[in-house]
Amino acid sequence: MTKIGTNLERFILEEERRYPSASGSLSLCLSAISAAGKLIASQVRRAGLLNILGKHGSVNPQNEEVQKLDIIANDIMITHLSGSGQFYALASEEMEDAIYPPEGKNGKYIISFDPLDGSSNIDVNVNIGTIFSIHRKKEGVVDDFYQKGSDQVASGYIIYGPATMFIYTTGTGVNGFTLDPLVGMFLLSHPNITIPKDVGIYSVNEGNYHSWSEDFKYTVDNHRKKNHKARYIGSMVADVHRTLLKGGSFYYPADIKHESGKLRLLYEAAPIAYLFQQAGGEESDGQQSILDIEPNTLHQRTPVYLSGKKS
Numbered sequence: 001m002t003k004i005g006t007n008l009e010r011f012i013l014e015e016e017r018r019y020p021s022a023s024g025s026l027s028l029c030l031s032a033i034s035a036a037g038k039l040i041a042s043q044v045r046r047a048g049l050l051n052i053l054g055k056h057g058s059v060n061p062q063n064e065e066v067q068k069l070d071i072i073a074n075d076i077m078i079t080h081l082s083g084s085g086q087f088y089a090l091a092s093e094e095m096e097d098a099i100y101p102p103e104g105k106n107g108k109y110i111i112s113f114d115p116l117d118g119s120s121n122i123d124v125n126v127n128i129g130t131i132f133s134i135h136r137k138k139e140g141v142v143d144d145f146y147q148k149g150s151d152q153v154a155s156g157y158i159i160y161g162p163a164t165m166f167i168y169t170t171g172t173g174v175n176g177f178t179l180d181p182l183v184g185m186f187l188l189s190h191p192n193i194t195i196p197k198d199v200g201i202y203s204v205n206e207g208n209y210h211s212w213s214e215d216f217k218y219t220v221d222n223h224r225k226k227n228h229k230a231r232y233i234g235s236m237v238a239d240v241h242r243t244l245l246k247g248g249s250f251y252y253p254a255d256i257k258h259e260s261g262k263l264r265l266l267y268e269a270a271p272i273a274y275l276f277q278q279a280g281g282e283e284s285d286g287q288q289s290i291l292d293i294e295p296n297t298l299h300q301r302t303p304v305y306l307s308g309k310k311s
Helices: 008-016 025-045 068-083 119-124 142-146 206-211 214-225 236-246 265-278
Strands: 055-059 065-067 087-092 109-117 128-136 154-160 164-169 174-180 185-190 201-203 249-252 281-284 304-308
Touching: 008 025, 008 174, 008 185, 025 068, 025 109, 025 128, 025 154, 025 164, 025 174, 065 068, 065 119, 068 087, 068 109, 068 119, 087 142, 087 265, 109 119, 109 142, 109 265, 119 128, 128 236, 128 265, 154 236, 154 265, 164 185, 164 236, 164 265, 201 236, 206 214, 214 249, 236 249, 236 265, 236 304, 265 281, 265 304
Parallel strands: 087 109, 201 249
Antiparallel strands: 055 065, 109 128, 128 154, 154 164, 164 174, 174 185, 249 304, 281 304
């Protein structure tokens, strides 16, 4: 077993050696993401001092108000991912269309990402994060982004909180790394993450209770009857991180206002569902596996149900 404290770059290279046919391209992809994450973490830590809190004054493709840090994080991700030369195309929650950086014309992969999930919470110092999903390039057109989540070659997130952590999978389990600010490295802190089973905790925005279907109301009422603990932060990456490490259930169902769900399939739901599957958990949109959904737009939404397995 790889030792606690192993540098992320070394860990990635050791994983690569297990596959003689590996070209090293995916390793460079993950290194580019981690480098971008370090810069975003620095901006997040100093946001109040740099006057980059609050709204930017524009809206994203989902007609949501954009925060100043959304723009900064998006620019950092584009710069580092493009500069790596490994990505043929990039799609961001903050952009209407995918982009095709000239440096990536020979790239083997495409990436979808949410540069700063939960960014509105930065004003009150709540955990936020970057989420990413990597697929293989196929035809070199936008339809390459419409692959199922089960076809991901890697996914993960970087969470910015009391510590900055990089959590990812390449389809062989889930591992977590903590950024040591003294040396500027992500070091292995949570090897082989497995979500605990049968934990009586649930996470959902109960303020939307009267907008839910009767079936989902029954689900939440059942948690209450069992005296399960309610834990909800309101930043998806923070709620998911807690659920992944501590167990329980996370829900973001459809409701009257969002009949197709609110979370984005490419940028949030599919990458997180892949992590939960790899950590031994369960994931669905309430009807089928999120990983079986075939996207048909870059900004498609879906309900999200995540949990540890029940005995």
